[in-house]
Each structure stands twice: as structure tokens, then as C-alpha cells.
Amino acid sequence: MKNSNGNTKLILLHPYIQKQGSSSRLWLLGFVSLFTLAFLLTLIYTRESTSTAAAATTVASSSLAGAPLPTTVINILIHYASTSNSSFHMSYAEIKQISDVLRKCSSPCNFLIFGLTPETLLWKALNHNGRTVFIDENRYYAAYMEEKHPEIDAYDVQYTTKLSELHELLASTKKHIQNECRPVQNLLFSECKLGLNDLPNHVYEVDWDVILVDGPRGEWPDAPGRMSPIFTAGVLARSKKMGVNAKTHVFVHDFYGEAERVCGDEFLCRENLVEASDTLGHYVLERMDANSFQFCSNQTLPKASTS
Structure with a gap:
């Protein structure tokens, strides 16, 4: 940057400050990664649990439907x-x-x-x-x-x-x-x-x-x-x-x-x-044989017509 006399001065950051900034970024990146991993694991576990519960409900319902x-x-x-x-x-x-x-x-x-x-x-x-x-x-x-x-x-x-x-x-x-x-x-x-x-x-x-x-x-x-x-x-x-x-x-x-x-x-x-x-x-x-022609055992069949 320039001073009031018009001369340009170079400002250098102390190595400690640079190191501190890199460390913060690493911590932030690690935190985001950890959070993402935890979210994915939770999502997978929830889906598996839901699927298992649904399957169990289906089996139970089927068993109940078939039971007297x-x-x-x-x-x-x-x-x-x-x-x-x-x-x-x-x-x-x-x-x-x-x-x-x-x-x-x-x-x-x-x-x-x-x-x-x-x-x-x-x-x-x-x-x-x-x-x-x-x-x-x-x-x-x-x-x-x-x-x-x-x-x-x-x-x-x-x-x-x-x-x-x-x-x-x-x-x-x-x-x-x-x-x-x-x-x-x-x-x-x-x-x-x-x-x-x-x-x-x-x-x-x-x-x-x-x-x-x-x-x-x-x-x-x-x-x-x-x-x-x-x-x-x-x-x-x-x-x-x-x-x-x-x-x-x-x-x-x-x-x-x-x-x-x-x-x-x-x-x-x-x-x-x-x-x-x-x-x-x-x-x-x-059940009766197809050639049966009376409902009851004591019934008398009508006489055939002679006409």
C-alpha cells in the first residue's frame, strides 16, 4: 500500500496468523464432513428401520387376515x-x-x-x-x-x-x-x-x-x-x-x-x-350320484305315463 509520502510499502503477514487461518479452515472442513457423514448414516438407518417395520406390519397383517x-x-x-x-x-x-x-x-x-x-x-x-x-x-x-x-x-x-x-x-x-x-x-x-x-x-x-x-x-x-x-x-x-x-x-x-x-x-x-x-x-x-332320481330315501317315484 502507499503512505502519505507516496512511497509503497509491503505488508507481510506473520506466519502464525497464516497458520491460524489454515487451521480454522481445516476445522471447518472436518466439521462439515463429520456432519454430512452423520446425516447419511441417520438417513440409511431410518430407511432400514422403516422398511423393517413396514415388512413386519405386512407380515402381521397377512397372518391376521389368514387367521380365524x-x-x-x-x-x-x-x-x-x-x-x-x-x-x-x-x-x-x-x-x-x-x-x-x-x-x-x-x-x-x-x-x-x-x-x-x-x-x-x-x-x-x-x-x-x-x-x-x-x-x-x-x-x-x-x-x-x-x-x-x-x-x-x-x-x-x-x-x-x-x-x-x-x-x-x-x-x-x-x-x-x-x-x-x-x-x-x-x-x-x-x-x-x-x-x-x-x-x-x-x-x-x-x-x-x-x-x-x-x-x-x-x-x-x-x-x-x-x-x-x-x-x-x-x-x-x-x-x-x-x-x-x-x-x-x-x-x-x-x-x-x-x-x-x-x-x-x-x-x-x-x-x-x-x-x-x-x-x-x-x-x-x-352329495348324490348323477343318476339319482329321488331326494329322500323313502320317496316313491311317480308312475310313468302310459299315454
């Missing part, structure tokens, strides 16, 4: 379902009887229910990990239930029967028992008046382990009655494929009704009735 419901949970569900305010719900004893069969069913259990009732969500929950399908006569209610509860698999069916025609329909079925009303067949192609042939195709392909007839609703003369569901349940149970569980449990609710009792005797058979009360009948049916 604990007995305590089942008992609580049954208790609250049977003590609801609805006047149409099943009793504790009725629900417990069906629940016990579902628990013993091989997994996954195929459960077919005729009727959307106050127990609909309960049946879906009790058949945990199994296949549960509902059939109802009211298409609007079936659509409503599926929209409100997407986990519900519900379909509607149009019944063509009338409760007042009970005995006429039984006579017609007996008349054609060796043809379209035989006990072993694919109902999808059946012309039997009591056979339901307009259900979704896959309903006929599934080998049902448990079938509950709790619909359609109504006990007045023009109501459809439960003749068709009981007949259909009897055919589905007897038409199961080889290599699967040969037995099918069929429950008929409101067992005090004439149609329920009479059709139960005709198509589910008294020899298969293992338990009954005024409100619930429990049948256990075996």
Missing part, C-alpha cells in the same frame, strides 16, 4: 347381533348354531344365504376369510346394501312362485322328478318350476358348504314363499363335484311355516334333519 376369528370376538359379535333393537333378528341360540358350523367349516368356507336380513353383516364377519354370497328378491335393497357395504356380495332374483300355489308346485315337481326336477343337475339349464335358474353363473359353479334359507320375506298368499330356495338348496347340495367336502349344512329359518316344513320334508328330507326347533331347522345333506 378369536372365540371372544365371535361371542361378542353374536351377543350384540342377538340383542339388537330389530324385531326380526335371530335369537342367540339360532345364530350360535349356525356360527358353530361355520367355525368347523374347512377354510375357506363357501356360505350361501337366501335373504338380506339384520344378520347380513354378521354372517359376512363370522365367515372370516370365506366366500359369502347373498340372494334377495328386492333388487333395490340388494343394490343399496352393496353400495353402502362394498364388501357385501349380493344379487337379486325374481321369484315366479306364490305361497298359495304350494301344493300345486309340489305336485308338479314330483311329476317331473326324473327330468327337469331331478335332485342332481345344473340348475342353470333347468326348466323346473321350483328351480332358480337366473342366478349369476358362478353361483352354480361353487360347491357350497353352508346354505341358509332366510328369504324371501312374506307369509301372505301372493308372497313368493321359500319353496324355490329350499328346492334349490337341496339340488346344489346334492350336485357338488367330486373331490370336495361331500356334506352340506342347510339351515331353514322360520321353521314354523308350512312351506318351510313341507318343502324341508320333500327336498331336504327328515332323515337329514339333525336339529330342529320352532324357528330353525338344520339339515346335513350328502
